[in-house]
Amino acid sequence: MLVKGFKKAALVLAVVAFVMTATSVALAAPAGSRLVGGKASGGDESLERELEGGIKIVVHPITFGDAHLWVRCTITMEEDVKIAAGGTILYDDRGNEFNRLNSIYIGNQNVQERMVVAGVPTVISLGYYLGSNSHEVASTYPRVGIIINGTTVNFRNVPGKK
DSSP states (O other): EEEEEEEHHHHHHHHHHHHHHHHHHHHHHTTTTTTTTSSSSSSSSSSEEHHHHHTTEOOBBEEEEEEEEEEEEEEEEOOOOOEEEEEEEEEEEEEEEEEEEEEETTTBBHHHHEETTTTTOOOEEEEEEESSSOOOOOOOEEEEEEEETTTTEEEEEBBBBO
């Protein structure tokens, strides 16, 4: 009789442990994604992200001007914080790759790092040099990487604005 009680208790503990493990794996998987409100790749992810420290990023449609493709985003902070900005490789829907990032503006300053005031939306502009003033903006950019304070945030299917 005592052995049956131990077997039942062991079975119950095993089931509880399994359920807890499955639940923690299911909850932890989305937490590792940098794409808040969307999947880790592909799909129609939101063009808004929120990083640790209360940094909210909203990416805008990609434009062309002055021989550059311009990736622009607006950041809003919860506290006054020094921001470092950069970009990674940009891809368009025609298979082209752009990696000649040579202009970074935070607000009206051509700098890679500066103080951003809490609650004040600030535009970050990343200029990818094309060497020509004759470029047609793609309808979408399947992958756009923006670096904020050392964290790379990938945006998917960012529209182009002609």
